[in-house]
Amino acid sequence: MYYLESMYVDEAKVKPEDMVQYALRGIIEKLDPHTVLMPKKAFEQLTIDTQGKFGGVGIIVSQENNKLVVVSPIEDTPAFTAGVKSGDEIIAIDGKVLAKMKNSDAVDFMRGEPGSVLKLTVKREGTPDPIDFELTREIIKVKSVRGDTLASGIQYARISSFQENTGEELSEFLKTRKADLRGLVLDLRDNPGGLLDQAVRVCDLFIESGVIVSTVGRDRSRIEREFATKRGTYTGFPIVLLVNGGSASASEIVAGALQDHERALVMGTTTFGKGSVQTLVSLPDGSGLKLTVARYYTPKDRSIQAKGIAPDIVIPFKPKASAGAAAAVTPKVAAVKTTKRQEGDEDEPRKESDLEGHITSEDLSDLAKDTNILSAIKKWPEPLRDDNQLVTAYTYLMSWSRFQQQRPSNTDKLAPKVIPESKPPQPEGT
Numbered sequence: 001m002y003y004l005e006s007m008y009v010d011e012a013k014v015k016p017e018d019m020v021q022y023a024l025r026g027i028i029e030k031l032d033p034h035t036v037l038m039p040k041k042a043f044e045q046l047t048i049d050t051q052g053k054f055g056g057v058g059i060i061v062s063q064e065n066n067k068l069v070v071v072s073p074i075e076d077t078p079a080f081t082a083g084v085k086s087g088d089e090i091i092a093i094d095g096k097v098l099a100k101m102k103n104s105d106a107v108d109f110m111r112g113e114p115g116s117v118l119k120l121t122v123k124r125e126g127t128p129d130p131i132d133f134e135l136t137r138e139i140i141k142v143k144s145v146r147g148d149t150l151a152s153g154i155q156y157a158r159i160s161s162f163q164e165n166t167g168e169e170l171s172e173f174l175k176t177r178k179a180d181l182r183g184l185v186l187d188l189r190d191n192p193g194g195l196l197d198q199a200v201r202v203c204d205l206f207i208e209s210g211v212i213v214s215t216v217g218r219d220r221s222r223i224e225r226e227f228a229t230k231r232g233t234y235t236g237f238p239i240v241l242l243v244n245g246g247s248a249s250a251s252e253i254v255a256g257a258l259q260d261h262e263r264a265l266v267m268g269t270t271t272f273g274k275g276s277v278q279t280l281v282s283l284p285d286g287s288g289l290k291l292t293v294a295r296y297y298t299p300k301d302r303s304i305q306a307k308g309i310a311p312d313i314v315i316p317f318k319p320k321a322s323a324g325a326a327a328a329v330t331p332k333v334a335a336v337k338t339t340k341r342q343e344g345d346e347d348e349p350r351k352e353s354d355l356e357g358h359i360t361s362e363d364l365s366d367l368a369k370d371t372n373i374l375s376a377i378k379k380w381p382e383p384l385r386d387d388n389q390l391v392t393a394y395t396y397l398m399s400w401s402r403f404q405q406q407r408p409s410n411t412d413k414l415a416p417k418v419i420p421e422s423k424p425p426q427p428e429g430t
Contacts, residue, residue: 012426025102028289028412033063034278035292042108043288047280056111057118060161063247068098068106070122071272072190075146075160078135084122086190086246091130092121101407114138121275142252144194145169148384151376153182154397156390159202162194162250167201174205174234180352181234183397185390186254189268193249196277196296200226203257206264208233210299211259215277217294222282226292238263238400240393243311244337248272255309267313275305313396318388373398 001019008014021037028037038046058077061068070088073080091098093109110118120133147157155177159166174181181203193199196213203212207228214225241264243255251269258264277294297303375397377385384390 004378016155018159021287032276032292033373034274034276034290036288036290038288040286040288041111043280043282043286046290055114055139057135057137058140059110061090061107062068062314065240071192071248074140075158077140079120079133084120084133085124087127088122088124088131088243090120091123092119094119095121096253102202112137112316121193125255143169145173147173148381149177150380150384150394152398153180153333154185154394155181155183156187156384158187159191159251161191162198162202164195164198166194166198166204170202171205171232178234181237183237183244183400184239185393185397186239187390188247188254188265189242189244189389190246191248192246193274194199196250196253199250199253202254205232205234206239206258208235210261212299213253214297214299214301215294216297216415238397240391240396241266243268243271243309244389245269245272245308245319247309249274252304252309253296253298255306258304259309259312260299260302265313265394265396266309268311268312268389269314269316270310271304271308273304273308275303275307301386313336314394315389316393320386 001016001023004014005016006021006101024037028035028055058074060071060074062071063069068090070079070086071085072086090106093106096109098106110120112118114137116136116137118137120135121130122133123130144163145157145159147155150156155174157173159170174184178429200212208230209228212222212228213227216223230296239258241255241258243251243266247255247268248271252274254269259266264342275296276292277296278290279293281289281291283289295303295305298309316368377391377394
């Protein structure tokens with residue numbers, strides 16, 4: 001460093017403060033993808049992110065093999081609305097090829113003043129040509145928990161990220177539906193993670209006792225464990241937890257804990273596989289260091305680093321088929337007049353109910369009406385009813401409820417009564 005400062009031909013390029021930063025970046029980039037040195041502006045923005053609001057376009061990215069890949073777009077943001085998807089590789093920003101730009105600089109470059117326009121070029125698997133997006137930056141306020149009632153006491157709650165109030169938001173959601181809570185679909189798909197303590201708080205809402213997560217740092221003899229508490233726990237109903245490749249970090253803590261405690265059925269596809277914990281260190285010049293300090297383990301001491309959480313039930317996401325594609329496989333009903341079908345039904349096969357003049361059905365009891373799952377699904381908002389993974393989760397919960405209804409309320413009645421031989425049988429009630 002002495003020789004560079006004193007002898008290099010271009011003095012402006014060898015300022016001591018700049019060289020220290022360059023040297024640190026060079027060292028850090030060789031460690032792991034999640035340990036990064038952030039400029040002052042980026043560090044300030046990161047600390048704002050955990051509060052649930054930030055300026056930008058709403059993309060969570062990860063560095064993979066020197067590529068900048070979208071882990072997930074954040075819901076209700078410019079990137080999400082425009083159609084940026086998990087797995088997209090960012091190859092250019094405002095026309096500048098990313099191969100010529102450091103990933104840390106690229107992330108900083110994507111941030112800007114609200115109202116300014118960002119042009120993003122991505123490469124998507126299965127799409128031959130690059131895709132261009134024009135995104136208008138804005139102050140993004142993210143509500144981390146959103147939910148709805150599906151039908152028959154089955155609730156749906158989606159956590160988009162784990163921020164400061166996530167545990168409290170989910171608790172409030174459950175409180176308002178406690179009286180009619182027969183099952184829950186907890187959706188963590190495309191949730192990139194966030195605050196560890198909020199992941200623990202969410203787990204604690206459903207687990208009465210035992211380990212939630214263990215963390216092991218540099219000293220492997222020191223294991224820190226987070227435990228569940230019984231107070232404020234919601235039990236007595238089944239949970240289906242939806243995950244996919246965009247579910248990372250804190251999402252995987254929740255999935256692993258509920259799976260190991262057998263509190264939820266995990267459904268979807270294998271998660272991202274980020275099994276490490278980072279901490280933020282503020283440096284004197286205002287910049288920051290995001291530093292990997294520990295690995296985390298599920299209650300059964302499983303490490304999911306670079307492996308992910310494998311679902312109990314594998315259900316790949318199936319995009320809704322276009323009308324044109326569906327028409328090719330829809331059987332034709334020749335020489336039969338049909339009634340006008342509802343908009344959005346073009347991809348459904350024709351049925352008896354579509355025939356003009358069909359006779360109406362009459363149920364013999366209310367039971368038949370109550371068990372019509374498809375009718376309930378058709379009443380959901382459109383983004384929900386077109387989600388095959390959510391539909392599958394709902395049908396699993398409805399099936400579970402029906403099996404429970406068939407079981408005696410007192411399981412002891414299932415076992416034969418044993419009467420001691422030395423005493424005569426006693427009448428019941430004495």
